[in-house]
Amino acid sequence: MEQQKEANKYSIIIPTYNERLNIALIVYLVFKHLKDVDFEIIVVDDGSPDGTQEVVKQLQQVYGEDCVLLRARPKKLGLGTAYSHGMKHASRNFVVIMDADLSHHPKYLPSFIRKQIETGANIVTGTRYVQGGGVHGWNLMRKLTSRRANVLAQTLLWPGVSDLTESFRLYKRAVLEDVISTCVSKGYVFQMEMIVRASRKGYHIEEVPITFVDRVYGSSKFGGSEIVEYLKGLAYLLVTT
Amino acid sequence: MKYVIKILSLLIAITAFWIALLEASVIPRSYTWLLPVYFVVLLGCYGLLMVGIGLMRFSTCPQEARLLQQDILEAKRGRRGQ
Ligand SMILES: Nc1nc2c(ncn2[C@@H]2O[C@H](COP(=O)(O)OP(=O)(O)OP(=O)(O)O)[C@@H](O)[C@H]2O)c(=O)[nH]1
Ligand SMILES: [Mg+2]
Numbered sequence A: 001m002e003q004q005k006e007a008n009k010y011s012i013i014i015p016t017y018n019e020r021l022n023i024a025l026i027v028y029l030v031f032k033h034l035k036d037v038d039f040e041i042i043v044v045d046d047g048s049p050d051g052t053q054e055v056v057k058q059l060q061q062v063y064g065e066d067c068v069l070l071r072a073r074p075k076k077l078g079l080g081t082a083y084s085h086g087m088k089h090a091s092r093n094f095v096v097i098m099d100a101d102l103s104h105h106p107k108y109l110p111s112f113i114r115k116q117i118e119t120g121a122n123i124v125t126g127t128r129y130v131q132g133g134g135v136h137g138w139n140l141m142r143k144l145t146s147r148r149a150n151v152l153a154q155t156l157l158w159p160g161v162s163d164l165t166e167s168f169r170l171y172k173r174a175v176l177e178d179v180i181s182t183c184v185s186k187g188y189v190f191q192m193e194m195i196v197r198a199s200r201k202g203y204h205i206e207e208v209p210i211t212f213v214d215r216v217y218g219s220s221k222f223g224g225s226e227i228v229e230y231l232k233g234l235a236y237l238l239v240t241t
Numbered sequence B: 001m002k003y004v005i006k007i008l009s010l011l012i013a014i015t016a017f018w019i020a021l022l023e024a025s026v027i028p029r030s031y032t033w034l035l036p037v038y039f040v041v042l043l044g045c046y047g048l049l050m051v052g053i054g055l056m057r058f059s060t061c062p063q064e065a066r067l068l069q070q071d072i073l074e075a076k077r078g079r080r081g082q
Helices: A002-007 A020-033 A052-063 A079-088 A106-119 A140-157 A173-180 A187-200 A224-240 B003-024 B029-057 B062-081
Strands: A010-016 A039-045 A068-070 A094-097 A123-127 A134-136 A169-172 A205-209 A211-213
Touching (some): A010 A020, A010 A079, A020 A039, A020 A052, A020 A106, A020 B062, A079 A094, A079 A173, A094 A173, A106 A123, A123 A187, A134 B062, A140 A224, A140 B003, A140 B029, A187 A205, A211 B062, A224 B003, B003 B029
Parallel strands (some): A010 A039, A010 A094, A039 A068, A123 A205, A134 A211
Antiparallel strands (some): A094 A169, A123 A169
């Protein structure tokens, strides 16, 4: 047990694109909620024109360059590759992935960590669809869409996970490496593909409830094309897993 | 085994069972002919039920949004303090 405690270190990967207003807040909150935990924050910024990187550099002055790492890429190359890029630079044995837009509150990090230690899970994923979880800022239409999408996926894929499209997750580093290399989708579907493939590979997956508050700063881009992508992704997973 | 194959084999099994029922005519044929309709209706009901239950359990958390606002204020103040 003692030894295990010593071995648990965390790399927190935060992809950013135009998150100047959010990144300082999220870093502050991570430090606030993870006292006595060995962790590093890896910000993967895709050349945000709003100056996100300058803010991150200021944060490095405050928190130290070995606690807040900036691993930037020259231009917007997409979320999926941002994760693998961040992971290449992750030096700890566990990796947490979370959004920078405060939809994923760092106060849940301790419950992810606790759950992993209690169960020895390979992956702990956040879920909005159980007691204690939820969303804020969605209208009935969006909730309905989300529920329908979820029921469809549950019925067709039997993934054994209640929330497939949530990206707030904790992975054993080796597991993330293994799963991410087989995933090709983009956007929401990427999260779904990750968890379905992990589940098919027999990895031990646990869930913790989280509440998802829709972004306060910056704009959301949920629309009809997302639904089409989702259905395509579902079909793709049906024939490949 | 790929999941489409699983689902397809399940469908084929059900169809085979249905054809067998038709052939054997243990129950009146007119009933057997209606079974697929029942099946589809049942599936639809299951879907509606699950979506309904899900929607009911799907909580909106206004207090979470408030807490987040507090945290944002605190974070802004905290950072200025440094
Ligand atoms: N590095 C990188 N980060 C990205 C890219 N696209 C989005 N992000 C970041 O990934 C996280 C999630 O993206 P969001 O835009 O919030 O996506 P979402 O949560 O599905 O949609 P919203 O409703 O807009 O919140 C945020 O922290 C973004 O800044 C990208 O191309 N590259
Ligand atoms: Mg978001």
